Structure formats: C-alpha cells, structure tokens
Amino acid sequence: MAVIMGLCSIGLMVKSAELNIGWIDGRGPGSGSWSFWLSAGMLLTCIATLVRWFFGTTPESRNRELYMTRDTVLVVGTSAGAILFLLVLTHLLGMYGALILFLLFYLKFIGRHSWGLTLVLTIAIPVAIFCLFEWALKIPLPKAWTEPMFYPIYDLMYS
Amino acid sequence: MESILPLLGAGLLEAVQPLNFLMILLGCTIGLMVGAMPGLGSVNGVAILLPITFLVPPTAAIIFLAAIYYGAMYGGAISSITLGIPGASTAVATVFDGRPMAQAGKADKALTAAAVASFIGGTISVVLFTLFAPPLAVLALKFGPVEEFALMVLAFATFIGLGGDDIPKTIFSILIGLVLATVGLDIISGQPRLIFGDIPGFLHGINFLVLAIGIYGIGEMLWTLESSQGKITVHKVRMSLGILLGNLKDVKEYIKTTSLGSMIGFFVGTLPAAGATPASLMSYGLAKTFSKDPESFGKGNVAGVAAPEAGNNAASTGSMLPMITLGIPGSPTTAILLGGMIIWGLRPGPLLFTEHPGFVWGLIGSLYIANLVTLLINLAFIPLFVRVLTIPFSILAPVIYILCVVGGYAPTQTMHDVWLMFLFGVVGYLLRKLNYPVAPAVLAIVLGPLAERSLRQSLISSHGDPLIFVERPISAICIALGVALILYPVIKKRLNRKKQAA
Amino acid sequence: MKKIAKTLMLTAVISMAFTVTAFAPKAQAWEPKKPVEFIIMAGAGGGADQIARLLQGLIEQKDLSPRPFIPINKPGGSGGEALLYLQGKAGDDHTVLVTLNSFYTTPVIQDIGVDVSNFTPIGRMALDNFLLWVHSDMADITDLDSYVAAVKAAGGKWKVGGTGSGQEDSILTAMMEKEFGYEVTYIPFPGGGTVAKNLVGKHIDSTVNNPAEQSEFHRAGNTKPLVQFTAERLPAYPDTPTAKELGVDMQYYMQRSINGPPGMSAEAQEWYINLFKTLFDSEEWQTFCTDDGLACDTWLAGSDLGEYHASQIMLHKELIESVGSSAITGE
Numbered sequence: 001m002a003v004i005m006g007l008c009s010i011g012l013m014v015k016s017a018e019l020n021i022g023w024i025d026g027r028g029p030g031s032g033s034w035s036f037w038l039s040a041g042m043l044l045t046c047i048a049t050l051v052r053w054f055f056g057t058t059p060e061s062r063n064r065e066l067y068m069t070r071d072t073v074l075v076v077g078t079s080a081g082a083i084l085f086l087l088v089l090t091h092l093l094g095m096y097g098a099l100i101l102f103l104l105f106y107l108k109f110i111g112r113h114s115w116g117l118t119l120v121l122t123i124a125i126p127v128a129i130f131c132l133f134e135w136a137l138k139i140p141l142p143k144a145w146t147e148p149m150f151y152p153i154y155d156l157m158y159s
Numbered sequence: 160m161e162s163i164l165p166l167l168g169a170g171l172l173e174a175v176q177p178l179n180f181l182m183i184l185l186g187c188t189i190g191l192m193v194g195a196m197p198g199l200g201s202v203n204g205v206a207i208l209l210p211i212t213f214l215v216p217p218t219a220a221i222i223f224l225a226a227i228y229y230g231a232m233y234g235g236a237i238s239s240i241t242l243g244i245p246g247a248s249t250a251v252a253t254v255f256d257g258r259p260m261a262q263a264g265k266a267d268k269a270l271t272a273a274a275v276a277s278f279i280g281g282t283i284s285v286v287l288f289t290l291f292a293p294p295l296a297v298l299a300l301k302f303g304p305v306e307e308f309a310l311m312v313l314a315f316a317t318f319i320g321l322g323g324d325d326i327p328k329t330i331f332s333i334l335i336g337l338v339l340a341t342v343g344l345d346i347i348s349g350q351p352r353l354i355f356g357d358i359p360g361f362l363h364g365i366n367f368l369v370l371a372i373g374i375y376g377i378g379e380m381l382w383t384l385e386s387s388q389g390k391i392t393v394h395k396v397r398m399s400l401g402i403l404l405g406n407l408k409d410v411k412e413y414i415k416t417t418s419l420g421s422m423i424g425f426f427v428g429t430l431p432a433a434g435a436t437p438a439s440l441m442s443y444g445l446a447k448t449f450s451k452d453p454e455s456f457g458k459g460n461v462a463g464v465a466a467p468e469a470g471n472n473a474a475s476t477g478s479m480l481p482m483i484t485l486g487i488p489g490s491p492t493t494a495i496l497l498g499g500m501i502i503w504g505l506r507p508g509p510l511l512f513t514e515h516p517g518f519v520w521g522l523i524g525s526l527y528i529a530n531l532v533t534l535l536i537n538l539a540f541i542p543l544f545v546r547v548l549t550i551p552f553s554i555l556a557p558v559i560y561i562l563c564v565v566g567g568y569a570p571t572q573t574m575h576d577v578w579l580m581f582l583f584g585v586v587g588y589l590l591r592k593l594n595y596p597v598a599p600a601v602l603a604i605v606l607g608p609l610a611e612r613s614l615r616q617s618l619i620s621s622h623g624d625p626l627i628f629v630e631r632p633i634s635a636i637c638i639a640l641g642v643a644l645i646l647y648p649v650i651k652k653r654l655n656r657k658k659q660a661a
Numbered sequence: 662m663k664k665i666a667k668t669l670m671l672t673a674v675i676s677m678a679f680t681v682t683a684f685a686p687k688a689q690a691w692e693p694k695k696p697v698e699f700i701i702m703a704g705a706g707g708g709a710d711q712i713a714r715l716l717q718g719l720i721e722q723k724d725l726s727p728r729p730f731i732p733i734n735k736p737g738g739s740g741g742e743a744l745l746y747l748q749g750k751a752g753d754d755h756t757v758l759v760t761l762n763s764f765y766t767t768p769v770i771q772d773i774g775v776d777v778s779n780f781t782p783i784g785r786m787a788l789d790n791f792l793l794w795v796h797s798d799m800a801d802i803t804d805l806d807s808y809v810a811a812v813k814a815a816g817g818k819w820k821v822g823g824t825g826s827g828q829e830d831s832i833l834t835a836m837m838e839k840e841f842g843y844e845v846t847y848i849p850f851p852g853g854g855t856v857a858k859n860l861v862g863k864h865i866d867s868t869v870n871n872p873a874e875q876s877e878f879h880r881a882g883n884t885k886p887l888v889q890f891t892a893e894r895l896p897a898y899p900d901t902p903t904a905k906e907l908g909v910d911m912q913y914y915m916q917r918s919i920n921g922p923p924g925m926s927a928e929a930q931e932w933y934i935n936l937f938k939t940l941f942d943s944e945e946w947q948t949f950c951t952d953d954g955l956a957c958d959t960w961l962a963g964s965d966l967g968e969y970h971a972s973q974i975m976l977h978k979e980l981i982e983s984v985g986s987s988a989i990t991g992e
Contacts, residue, residue, distance in 0.1 A: 034611050035341040035353060042334045048327035076381050080585055083377065083560055087581060090574065095565070103557055111553030125558065129565060132196075137203055138731050139569050140696055151694050158728055214722070303864030304848070344738045351738055351771060359745040359773075363737025485861075486877055487854045494704075497854075498711040501873075502718065504952060508877025572733055612851075619848050620820050620864070 094143035099126045170524030182223035187533045190230020198566020200247035201231030201492045217503040222525040236273035244376040249435040249471040252443040256463030271406035273468045278534040280469030283421040284476035285526045296484035304616035309637035311610040316641035317444030336603025360575025376563035377584025413465035416446040424470035428477025435474035442470025691928035693728040698756045702740030713759045744775045750922040754929035765977040781921035782966035784937040787955040789915040792886040817844040822856040822865035825849040830869040872954030
C-alpha cells in the first residue's frame, strides 16, 4: 500500500509542478509550491513506512496473516460492488430507479429478508427520500430520462 | 453591566412573545432534523427556509433562522453517534468517541452527554456574547492574515495527540488531507490547481463533507462488515426516564472539558473565517491533551463526545458576533443569515447594535431560549434515536449507504462528489486496515485552505519576510502556545517516567 | 322563456369563447414544468447569492412561477464551474444563471473552452459600482493626488486588498497601476466583506470595494471613499468626485444579469424575460437597489443584453490584454 501511495505522491508532485513551485521574490511561495512540498512529504513518509516494514518494526509488517481473507473480500466486495452499481445506475436510470434496484438487491440477496418486508422498504425508502429532499428541502436529485414521469407529481406538489 | 441588563431583559421578553416563541420551537425542531441527516447541515435548512421568512417580521425571521442553526448543531451529533456518520461537518469530532460508545451499547449516555454539553457550550457562549460583544468585535478586527495563520498553527498543535502510534503514517495522513485541500482554484493567483484529467468537478475543490462521509460513512460500514463478517449485530438498548436522569448525573465526568471547550469554541467562533468545525476539533484535541487518561479517547470516552459538542455550539453563537458587528460571515450558514438580514433591509455593521437594539437583543434573547428548548426537545427524542440501533444491520446498512450517497450529492448537487466520496470510502477502508489513522486527514482538509491562504497572504504583505509571525503580539502568543502544546505530551511523559523512576 | 334560455346560452357561449381566447395564449405559452435551477456563479453570502435569494423569495411571495426556483451555488474556479455546467445544459429550459463580471473574465483568463456569447441572454437586473477606499485615520490622504503620491512613496509596498486575482477589483487595481505608473502589492481575500474588515483592521492600506460592502463602516466613520469609478456621482456619495471629473477617464461597472444556457427555446426565454421584468419593476427590487448602491434604472433584455454582453466581452479582452494577465494573477 505504501508503494501505491508513494507513487501517488510522485504523481501529485508532477501535477503541482505545472504551476509555479518556486519562491516568488516579494510575494512568497508560488501557487504550486504548497501542494508540491506536501506531496514530497507524503513520499518521504511512504519511504519511512517501507523502511520500517522492511526491518519489521511495525506490527503490521510482522503480521503473517493474509491482508484479506477470501470471506472478507466476498463480504466487503459485495457491499462495495452494490454501491458502485448504485452509482452507475443513477447515471442511467436516475437516483430513484437506482435506489429501488439497490434496495431490492441488498435486502433480498444480502439481507435475505422476506419478500414482503423487502417490497415495503423498497417502496417506502425512495418515497421518504423524495418527500424529504424534493419536497421539504427542495434539493432535486438526478433523474436522468425518468424526469417526465415526475411532472404529474410536481403538479400535485406545487398546485 | 447596568446598561446591559435591561436590554437583555427586553430581548428575553421579545423572544418569549407568542410568534417568536413559536418560531423558536419550529426552528429548533426543523434544525434538529436537518442536522441529523448526513450531508445536510444548518446551511440547507437556513437557505431553504429563507424565502418563507418574508412572511413574518424580521425579528421573528432571524429568530427562526437562528433557531434552525442552533437545532442543527445539536442534531449533527445524533447521526454521528447512532450511525457513525457525521451529520454535519461540525460533528465530525463527535464520531471519534460517539461511535465507539454506541457500539458498546452506551448510545443513550453519549446522546445525553452531547445534548447537555451542547447546552452548556451554548449557554456559556451566549453569556460571553452578552457581556463582551463590543470588545470582542474590536479583537476580531485585530485578526489579520498573520494572526489567522498563527491560530492555525495553534489548531494543528492541538491535533498532535490525535494520531496513532505510527508517526510516519500519522504524518502521511495529515499531508494527504492538506494536499486534497489544495485541489481547486488557488485563491491567491486565481489559477486552477490539481484538476485531475480536467474534470470540471474538481474546480470547486474537494468538499470536506465528501471526505468525511466517505471515510466515516462508507469506509466505516465496510469495516464493520469485515469485523462482523456479515453477521447481524443487534445492540441491546434500554431506555427509561430513570436511566435518562441517571445519565444526567454523569455531567461531572465531563464538566471540565465542556467548559474549556465552550470557551475555545466561542473564541474561535468569533473570529471571522474560522467557524464551528475547527472549533469543535480544537476542543476535542485539547480535551485529549489535558485528559488524565488520553489513551481512552477514540475508544469511547464520554468527554470525547462532550468536548466537540460544547465547542461547536459555543462557536455557532460566537460566529453571530462578526456577522452582526462586522457584517462578515464566520460560517456558510451565517453567510446566508447575513444575506437574509440585508434582504430585510437591516445592514449589519458597527452601527447595528445602536440603531436596531430591538432586533439585536431580540436575537440574543432568543439564543438563551432556543438553547433551553433544543435541550428539552433533544432529550425527549433520545429514546427514539437510540431505537435506530436496534434495526437489523442488513436493513440499516443499505439505508446508511443511501443516506451517504444522497448526502454526498446534496451540498454541491453533483454526481462527481458522490463518486469521489465512494473512492475515499474504499481507499479509507484499505488504509485503515493497515493502521493508517484517518482522523488527521479529515482534520487537515478543514484547516488546510485556511492555513495556506493566511500564510501566503501574510508573506505577500511582509514581502516574503517570515519574521512577521513573531513580530506581531497576538500572533507571537498563539505560536508560543502552539509550540508549548506540541511539547506538552513529551514533557508529561518525561515527568511521568521520572516519577516512576523515583 | 325560450328567448331567455337562448340569450343565456348565447351569453354562455360568448363568455366561453372569451374565456378561451383569454386563456388560449396562456395555455399554449411556455411555463416551467419542473423546479428551475437557479445557478449562482459565486459562493453563499456574496452579492450574486443575495440577489438570487432575494429574487427567489420574491418569486415565491408574489407567486410568479408555477414551479419554485432553487438557488444552487457553483463558485468553483471563479465561476468557471458554473459556466461549464451551463454549457453542458445546452438546450435546457429549466436552468438560469445569475452572473457577475467573472462571466466575462473567467473564460478569458482561464482556458475553459466556454464562449459566453452563445448563452441565452435574459435580463440585466442591476449594475454595481466601485469606489476607492482608505482608512479614515489616513489623514494625509484626502484625494486622488495625495493617494497616488502616498502609493508611489511606498515603493511597491502599498497593500491593496481584493477579492481574488482575476476578479473585478483586481482588474481595476491593475488598470490604476498602469494609469498612474505605480506598483502595489495585491492581497486576495475571500469575499468583499472580509476585504472591508481587513481595511478597518488596518491589515491592508486601500481597497476597491462596492458601496454595499463599505457603507456601514463608512457611516461608522472607519473608512472614507476617495474616488468613484462611475460616469456620475452616486446619490449616496455626493462629495466624492468621479475619476472622470479628475481627468482620468476610468469607469468600471459590474453587471448582475440573468442568462440561460446556450440554445434555450425562444418561448422559455420570453417567459423568463417577462418574469424578471416583473421583478425588476417591483418595489422590493428597486428598494434593494437603492439600499445597496446598485444602479437599476435601465432594463436590458434579450438581444439588447446580448449586444451589451458582446461589447463587454470585447472590453474585458482588451483590458486583460493591456494590463497583461500576469499583472492580474501576480505570477
């Protein structure tokens, strides 16, 4: 992990160097210098971590257990995957369509709840979110092509 | 003193008039709800309700809005404790100890502590406000960029104790937070910085809430999943009036940190540009540094809940001061309140106190009342909030994910931020598995922009001479205090060692 | 009886016909079908934000729109993010933008690939003015000449506060540097209110601020205006000369206008023009303008505003070229 983060630090340094990283006479540091030297610092700490790992000074480096067991990958991966799926679907179907599918998947296939409970929650949660955000707080959530379906609801809300 | 009391009395009378009192009740309740939703804070509540307030007189309107602001400060703690997601940026520090307490089945205790500490913080702050508003306004004027930077040094010093034992990893975490904070537009030169792949979403920078919700919402849930290996955990919860009263008796456990936090919160809040989030973090940091038992912080110490809550409520009152006397918002929410005042034809500035005493003192009076009202509402709702924890994990988890996603979307209304939040959640989880402390990164992203900007503004005005920071008295004091704070734990350790040796 | 019935029927038919004709254009005219996104290209609490929220409140109070207007702040990249967002919304009828002059300057200074002349002009709500301010304790500085002398004597160490490189006041500051042949140290702060406070706290030596940002400090006797960059003296500052009177032809205004994304339908544009015209003429808006020191005399809409934009874009391009963009960014 330290290696990956170290590489990221170098990337950040290069990116910062697009701007002036030097000291401008009479004006103090240029706009890129703050982020440049911070990234340089990150690289140093990553090297320090690697060195410590090499000599085995930290408990993690002496840890001979697998970083992730197969079960962990499965449990955590499904959840993370489900969120990823939710986000992709939001772009395709709008937030509400995505929420319904996400809840259906999560409650039924991960939670293994009964169909009754699943359906009630699948309907109730998006409705609650709609009432709170669109109606009470007036924050429209993305709807993609499902937008026209909401016109009758707007008629009802604002008439 | 004699001149203040009748004015305050009139203000209190103004605040308990039926319409105004109704506004307080409504505002506090709405604020509490908005504050408890992750991603939504007082900004949302205040901004959305602003147009409605055209229908009522200005005093009632500002009382209403201030009550929302106040209620949201209390409400932020609720989701921090019960769900482990900061309800607002001001409640991030409440997660550090609030979440572990809830997991240990002590959510009721944590919620009571949060409510009581908020009340104490708010009350101390409003009393200070009443007594010292004019001199503090003068002090706030003395704070230029140089002093702001010195204050940031002091703020960072209070966080030293927050990291883990692995020093390189702690520093790494601070640095990555600072770097993420630089994304966006460089205010000094007006140039875009670190716009990865020219995605326009990076132009507004990385919102602090995006990182906080990512790490504490999504990252924390993944972590919980791993540690429970998908098994459903149900927390045992008992709640009754007796227990509630019992919890109230614990006040003495945290009264000291609470009072300290309130003072700091108020002071930091009165300075324009700082606001309630740094105040709550500093309050937490100091509580830990000066605690007899710093090891227990982050593992469910009740003082770790009380300190930030006292700090953020005190600061929210404090930030009204620069708004009223200088016309400068100390936080995004006061920025909108300020806009409201201007729309009502009230010009905030040095003359507002003398020209519109009815308005100003009505507002101050309402702060006293709003504090009490919010405390009572909050205590009444605690049993309901605690019940949230009894929901099976496989139902709670998707709901939390959805709240994170929607909450990540709400502040800027872009999907870009939601994607970033997801990324931070996963990376935060992976780093956490390797014992990287994540709290310092979250703190750094709050203070980073303030620190960088004030540093560069100072250096521009001194033409590149760094000595300016020690030449100005206020700044020199802040920096000296900061250095002392950094050295304090080291010295304390030495002394303890000597004692043990002796 | 029959006659009465006939008359009644006729009346009914005629009145129905009238009703139909009266309502027909309205039924066909465009109206928003969903909440309108009211994009603000600056942060919460600033001038543009206040305007947007006041207008939103008035729209609701007067019930002028069947759907609410929802203010959304997109301050990123000096408004660049808001401009890109609007560009991406091309053809959308439910998004409008409240501008300041970064509408002109941001596309020139930052290469973001937006041509604002493609945007749909709706209406200009106000013009904001600029004045030069110093702290009242500076007894030696009483007019423009003594100011210029003091700045020159400071030899580049004179500190001018502003709201950020590339913002209106930084352009005006650069214009002054060029005109009077001196150099100053420009320090950016977030927002005009903070600049004003730093002037009162003496952390900076002078500033170019809008009247609204300084008026309270001026009334309290903390700061004083030296010169106005307007065509004529503002009613609120009858004793302060304009630059033009002093023989320096320097005028600069900031427009506050409402614009739609490129390719907004003509019907929608017309609906918005009517809406904002009503708001512009309202008593509340005019009172706000007077209180805030804004000029709200002339209503510019549609293609007239488009022409105004075109001339302003030219002007800003020239200004930025003549002072050099490095003079504005400081690097």
